[in-house]
Amino acid sequence: MSDAPSRMVDRVVLILNVFERSTGALTLGQISVRSGLPTSSVHRILQQLVTARWLQRDDNEYTLGLRMFEMGSLVGQRRISDVARPFIQELCTRTGHVVHLALLDELDVVYLEKVGGALASELPSRVGGRLPAHCTAVGKVLLAYAPQPVLDRYLANGLRGRTSASITTEAALEAALRKIRDTGYAMESDEAVPGVACVGAPIFEYGNAVAALSVCGHRKLIRVDDLKQRVMWTAAEISRRLTVPARPVAVG
The missing domain is CATH 1.10.10.10 (Winged helix-like DNA-binding domain superfamily/Winged helix DNA-binding domain)
Structure with a gap:
């Protein structure tokens, strides 16, 4: 039986x-x-x-097996999105720009969240969509804090540009990643979409960069000095919430 x-x-x-x-x-x-x-x-x-x-x-x-890791990854993605969503909504409201939440997957960044602003419909990014990591602020942040073997595999595939401003050499990318690690934030201008600039920062969970967020807008309207602290503070708050154990729900 x-x-x-x-x-x-x-x-x-x-x-x-x-x-x-x-x-x-x-x-x-x-x-x-x-x-x-x-x-x-x-x-x-x-x-x-x-x-x-x-x-x-x-x-x-x-x-x-692979299915176990796929399911675990989905759970992690949903948790990051759930924790980050109210923060990126507020960041969008306060800045008036498009806000992205993304993670690194092989050679691309995958967008988990994309929140409004007048520019949203003009950007090629979409929830579930992909863009080459080295052409985006979120992607460069994640490459900057990725383990060396991950970065080595990325570089081994070559650096194809999306625009004439995209980084296409290892030396230029490595210099950009060093600057990100020194300052704690990334920026890109015209590298993914002509006329668009973004400021990004990493989201950490127990010391690992698991995601990144960015604020994007028309290049002439993006004020990096004004935005970088706000973006880094938001990313730090999301990181803090990810590493704080959930409180048990009181019963009765």
Whole structure:
């Protein structure tokens, strides 16, 4: 007789908890011993989890699969958006400019949020859309604080420009990233869209730059000296909220 649904779920949770406590690949025997489940049941469940991409099999060893990381990434993205949304709404209201929230994904920035301003419809950015990281303020911020292997992989793919003002050499990008690390903010002018300038700052979670925000507007209306402190303060507030544990909801 097959396992009842609730019993099967309990067993899947036990097996996934084994991986949570492990730092490497595990064999069928190790998973069975650590979960306390019969080898035959573990083998059957592992096959189903591999088919669903929750786990990955390499010879006789199992590791967490791509689907697990994809789901974890989605949860992280939603949490960042939920925390940041009221802050970027306020930043848009106070500056009158378009505000972006974005994260780094391979060679691009992916936009999680884009909040109004008269210029919004003129910009190519959209929620869920992508632009080359080195051509944007949010992207340059994230590259500046990315681990060196991430930056090395990015540079290995070359730097294609979107406009005549885009950075297209490693030396120019590395100089720009050093300046960002020194000042705590990034700016770009005409590099993604002619006539548009942006000021960006990083959002940190436990020391890692997980996202970035920017204020964008017509180049002649962007006052970097006026905006940089406001953008950095907003990014710092979002960072602080991300690292503060959620308060338990009182019951009764």
